[in-house]
Amino acid sequence: MGAFTVHSFNGKLVKTGGNVVSYFLTSSGHVLHLTLGPVDPEELLQDAMWATSVYKRAKTLPQTQRSKYFQQAHLFASAKEQDTPGKMPLPGANPMISEAEYWKHVHDDVTKQIRSSNARKVHHFLAQLEPQPLSRLYTHVFERLLGQKISPIPQQLHRVQQTLVAAANQNRPALFVLNSPNAPSRTRTPIFALQARLIDEFQVLHVKASEMPALSQITKLPPFKGGSSNPMLVMRMHEGKLECIRIINGPRTAETPRTAHSLMPGVSTNIALAQVLAEFYKQSPPKTVDLLRIHSVLKKVDKASAKELEKVGTASRERQANERRSRQHNQKQASPTAGQTATGN
Secondary structure, rough: OOOEEEEEEEEEEEOOOOOOOOEEEEEOEEEEEEOOOOOOOOOOHHHHHHHHHHHHHHHOOOOOHHHHHHHHHHHHHOOOOOOOOOOOOOOOOOOOOHHHHHHHHHOOOHHHHOOHHHHHHHHHHHOOOOOOOOHHHHHHHHHHOOOOOOHHHHHHHHHHHHHHHHHOOOOEEEEEEEOOOOOOOOOOHHHHHHHHHHHHHOOEEEEEHHHHHHHHHHOOOOOOOOOOOOEEEEEEOOOEEEEEEEEEEOOOOOOOOOOOOOOOHHHHHHHHHHHHHHHHHHHOOOOOOHHHHHHHHOOOOOHHHHHHHHHHHHHHHHHHHHHHHHHHHHHHHHHHHHHHHHOOO
16 A cells, blocks of 8 residues: 555544555466556446456467566557557567457457556556566555555554464453554543553554554454544454454543443543453453452442453352362372272282
């Protein structure tokens, strides 16, 4: 994706920079053709028809000749109307097709009328090399054809993935705070100090606006739109799949529930965080020491969530007691058997 910035203007997100490229790929994932920027439906359809026709024709040729055919097709398509037919330089010493044969197999009425300078630029660019994998080509397309820097999504994806792995390893929910390049400063205000303690129980990643596409790519959620607040996504890995547990309005913002219109700013966010922690640990019980620590925080925020966590603790203690009794029972059964073996010897 092309690099871009996002600014808040009159309560709306405004994107500056960035661009879009539509790629037409072969079955092996190589770029056969592409369309630069947002275009009207007719131009996109024209490019799709061109790519389809060339691909169908190439499939009738031996495998060793297809790459050269793609290059020659792009070269013909990049010609201007005043170019003299048959006098364009072809890649390679032995042209496989004549221009007349090319037009016979490609949509003559449509493709001959290519007037877009961008379209000719694309054809000229792709005529210089054999079809390349998308991963190898997209940087050149943005930086050479569109003149834009690439947003470093691979590094951003790595940060997001690292957060998810760390959360899973530590048995904690992951919390992505959007539109927030840095962690908020600590405060002595009781509500927000408590909010900071709640957030400490998550594996947190503060996501910049430029990192939104990377987050969307991993979470499979549509790009999140919001105003000046910092919405939060609570995620977890469950049975090898990534799940979004809840979307919370944001730290230090007022999210007024239907039943509590008079809540102070930040309180409803704290309650939502407490509820998410209780919900997460109901399905993935923590160690006893972690359970006690989390419960002590939840009691100060939401008693209902604290009670849910108490049930988790009770169930965990009962399970541990059953496991101890089972081990003791197995040991008692094993002892007489060992004694009988010794007597027999």
